[in-house]
Amino acid sequence: MTVHNLYIFDRNGSCLHYGEWNRKKQAGISKEEVRQEAQLIQLKDGFLTFQTSKYKLHYYETATGIKIIMNTDLGVPNAKDILHQIYSTLYVEYIVKNPLCVLGEQLSSDLFSTRLDLYIRALPFFSPRAA
């Protein structure tokens, strides 16, 4: 069971953060298209997750338009609480409350990146696969 990657988009669709842990294959489409899919998905109110035969995509949107997307493998059950935790304990604490971080641009906070990495690695269903 593992987490593959994580995207954070703002309300205009610009990618604020991207992190990957276990990725076998690069996306056949650019970040632009991931963003477009995120906007298409946004139309569906209450959308939580979709899965294919190989991976599961979890989606969480806040009332301010911040979208957090996480790709994991199929063994992971509903990750809505985890994405909510990422938003409230990591994004809000380290980005929103940081006076030097300009919202709407690529997140440049090292503290945020390291904390996010630690958090993902500490998740019960994360296990680094042998490459």
Added chain:
Amino acid sequence: MAIFSVYVVNKAGGLIYQYDNYVPRAEAEKTFSYPLDLVLKIHDEKVVVSFGQRDGIRVGHALLSINGVDVNGKFTADGKEIIEYLKDSTNYPVSIRFGRARLSSNEKLMLASMFHSLFAIGSQLSPEVGSSGIEMLETDMFKLHCFQTLTGIKFIVLADPRQSGIDALLRKIYEIYSDFALKNPFYSLEMPIRCELFDQNLKGALEIAEKAGNFGPGS
């Protein structure tokens, strides 16, 4: 009714069949006095609530009827514009019913093509090699299951999140499709399905699935 609807999409992404099970929709009827404390706006030829959620009336709900008479898009049954009608204080008190707007066939066609594209993007986004398209999509209200055949036809079932046995149902629908649509000499491939036997057997299969039965051989 735990299975809400069934859609069949052809190779090109066009909707060729759709079936809706009756679903009790959330509706609220209330009597209002002047001035109206909801903000309404026109969206897609319908009058929807944009602000002022309360008492079961939520943002996004469409105005369904005024004083018991169903409305016609953004006009009342007698042809008056609804927004203007509600601005006039002499028309109050008025009893209005709000609820989720039912999808028109055009909207369903559009959504089917949209899903067809999302399905393809789903397999492109995959962090692992060899991923299929979207097989299951979950929201808090329903679960959407999709089965793509080797020929590119997609069978889509919308059901209650707690409903089980949908995979078997999708395979069963595929069987019914090949028996009553494909073997019908008057049916052309990729065209809308208008075969009575297909409809009947589909309804039968949905009933069996809802009773959580297994499809026996020859059923």
